[in-house]
Amino acid sequence: PIIHYVEANGGEYEVDVPVGNTVMQGAVDNMIDGILAECGGVCSCATCHCYVDEAWYDKVGEPEGAEKMMLEMVVAPEPTSRLSCQIKVTDELDGLVVRLPVSQY
Numbered sequence: 001p002i003i004h005y006v007e008a009n010g011g012e013y014e015v016d017v018p019v020g021n022t023v024m025q026g027a028v029d030n031m032i033d034g035i036l037a038e039c040g041g042v043c044s045c046a047t048c049h050c051y052v053d054e055a056w057y058d059k060v061g062e063p064e065g066a067e068k069m070m071l072e073m074v075v076a077p078e079p080t081s082r083l084s085c086q087i088k089v090t091d092e093l094d095g096l097v098v099r100l101p102v103s104q105y
């Protein structure tokens, strides 16, 4: 499935991310700077914050539990904020657009 990453500086990347990987892994594997992912994907750093495009938010779904708590700590949260390490890529998410924040701190 193709995931579109839009950096805060306007840079755009289209990446084919394997099903079962996370949106965070797709960014890190392709050296997309807007996602740091310091904890490696265990939902404890919140440096993989992204904004899910409004049109996709229902399909991606809302954060739960630990992710919801971590999202309270991110800089500049928005209604469609998610932690990209908690979004698993599926065929249904082919074409997904996520925007990345100016900074993860």
Ligand code: FES
Residues within 6 Å of the ligand: 024, 036, 037, 038, 039, 040, 041, 042, 043, 044, 045, 046, 047, 048, 070, 083, 084, 085, 086
């Ligand atoms: Fe650390 Fe997502 S990579 S919370």
